[in-house]
Amino acid sequence: MLSHATTVHIDLGERSYGIAIGAALLDDSASYAALPHASAALIVTNTTVAPLYAKRLRVALAGRYAQIHEVHLPDGEEHKTWQTLNLIFDALLTHGCDRKTVLYALGGGVIGDMTGFAAACYMRGVPFVQVPTTLLAQVDSSVGGKTAINHPLGKNMIGAFYQPRLVVCDLATLDTLPARELAAGLAEVIKYGPIADMALFAWLEQNMDALLARDRAALAHAVKRSCEIKAAVVGADEREAGLRAILNFGHTFGHAIEAGMGYGVWLHGEGVAAGMVMAAELSRRLGLVDAAFVERLTRLIERAGLPTRSPVLDAADNAGRYLELMRVDKKAEAGEIRFVLIDGPGQAVMRAAPDALVREVIDQCCAAA
Numbered sequence: 001m002l003s004h005a006t007t008v009h010i011d012l013g014e015r016s017y018g019i020a021i022g023a024a025l026l027d028d029s030a031s032y033a034a035l036p037h038a039s040a041a042l043i044v045t046n047t048t049v050a051p052l053y054a055k056r057l058r059v060a061l062a063g064r065y066a067q068i069h070e071v072h073l074p075d076g077e078e079h080k081t082w083q084t085l086n087l088i089f090d091a092l093l094t095h096g097c098d099r100k101t102v103l104y105a106l107g108g109g110v111i112g113d114m115t116g117f118a119a120a121c122y123m124r125g126v127p128f129v130q131v132p133t134t135l136l137a138q139v140d141s142s143v144g145g146k147t148a149i150n151h152p153l154g155k156n157m158i159g160a161f162y163q164p165r166l167v168v169c170d171l172a173t174l175d176t177l178p179a180r181e182l183a184a185g186l187a188e189v190i191k192y193g194p195i196a197d198m199a200l201f202a203w204l205e206q207n208m209d210a211l212l213a214r215d216r217a218a219l220a221h222a223v224k225r226s227c228e229i230k231a232a233v234v235g236a237d238e239r240e241a242g243l244r245a246i247l248n249f250g251h252t253f254g255h256a257i258e259a260g261m262g263y264g265v266w267l268h269g270e271g272v273a274a275g276m277v278m279a280a281e282l283s284r285r286l287g288l289v290d291a292a293f294v295e296r297l298t299r300l301i302e303r304a305g306l307p308t309r310s311p312v313l314d315a316a317d318n319a320g321r322y323l324e325l326m327r328v329d330k331k332a333e334a335g336e337i338r339f340v341l342i343d344g345p346g347q348a349v350m351r352a353a354p355d356a357l358v359r360e361v362i363d364q365c366c367a368a369a
């Protein structure tokens with residue numbers, strides 16, 4: 001382990017790896033020392049992150065690879081598509097990259113998900129490293145091996161489970177993150193409380209101001225605890241046979257918001273935030289939690305600067321539109337939507353719910369157009 005980093009291990013047999021968390025890790029060549037030898041690397045990043053961090057990563061990797069290539073993708077959720085994915089394959093083939101070439105995902109969750117999918121596919125699988133530079137990617141998307149692109153009909157519908165060899169979370173990169181993106185990342189941190197760890201939830205209530213002020217120690221704790229929870233869940237259920245689905249608390253409603261509004265209009269974390277309020281309210285209506293819990297969760301989301309009211313997606317039949325979009329969710333079975341609900345604070349459960357009840361929740365939680 002690097003002396004200035006904390007490492008969280010994710011135990012997946014031969015696919016095990018470490019998540020290094022600390023400051024100034026990105027440009028420290030020691031961060032990458034344990035990776036197997038290869039002659040070439042491809043840094044996959046976007047037009048926003050490249051000017052900030054690509055050169056620093058390239059310098060850190062200079063001693064490891066004879067050739068280091070870069071591809072700069074267009075920035076944004078709306079570019080998480082086949083067409084953009086193909087730019088990675090174009091770069092790999094144009095540079096004559098072999099099957100030992102290591103892909104480095106330098107950026108947020110969009111870059112991480114697309115780079116991982118490209119790594120899973122290129123020559124039927126090449127190694128890849130996650131270097132997440134958003135809070136959301138550091139606490140969630142860079143860990144656990146879910147990789148994907150969007151389809152116009154559904155979020156993250158085309159993808160693969162494919163684990164990185166290493167995750168390097170450099171907390172200093174969060175200094176340049178826009179405030180709206182920092183808040184979006186906090187949604188995924190808050191998520192871990194109701195599903196697994198109410199002590200983390202209470203800590204967030206105490207430390208939300210410090211997190212918003214980017215206090216390094218507070219961020220380090222939030223990233224470490226989030227990665228520990230995610231590593232435990234993924235270690236127990238890598239391919240989401242059951243337990244792993246709890247990590248999707250708020251996502252069934254949230255993905256409908258993202259797709260329904262048009263990818264990139266609401267940030268992923270914003271959709272998850274409003275979606276968690278809806279899922280908590282559905283849990284309450286099913287008798288699983290009380291109103292005080294829903295109120296407590298709503299207040300914390302609000303304090304993070306995140307939306308607690310969901311958008312109207314269709315003026316004529318809003319609930320119908322939500323239901324239509326949610327039936328495309330990956331957790332749906334035979335057209336029946338399965339929700340991650342809270343079965344008492346700190347405990348998640350997967351359940352279907354009557355459409356009529358879901359409609360009531362949507363009507364209650366959506367802001368007027």
Ligand code: NAD
Nearest residue numbers: 048108109110111133134136137140141146173176177268
């Ligand atoms: P993102 O990747 O779009 O990044 C957000 C914005 O911040 C982008 O404009 C990006 O260019 C910019 N940015 C990144 N790092 C920066 C930095 N350090 N300084 C300044 N700007 C920076 O969004 P995200 O919130 O990181 O990720 C969302 C995506 O992650 C969604 O597509 C979602 O589906 C996916 N996701 C995947 C998983 C998973 O398990 N694979 C989990 C959660 C979310």
Ligand code: GLY
Nearest residue numbers: 144146244247248
């Ligand atoms: N973000 C959900 C998962 O990794 O399973």
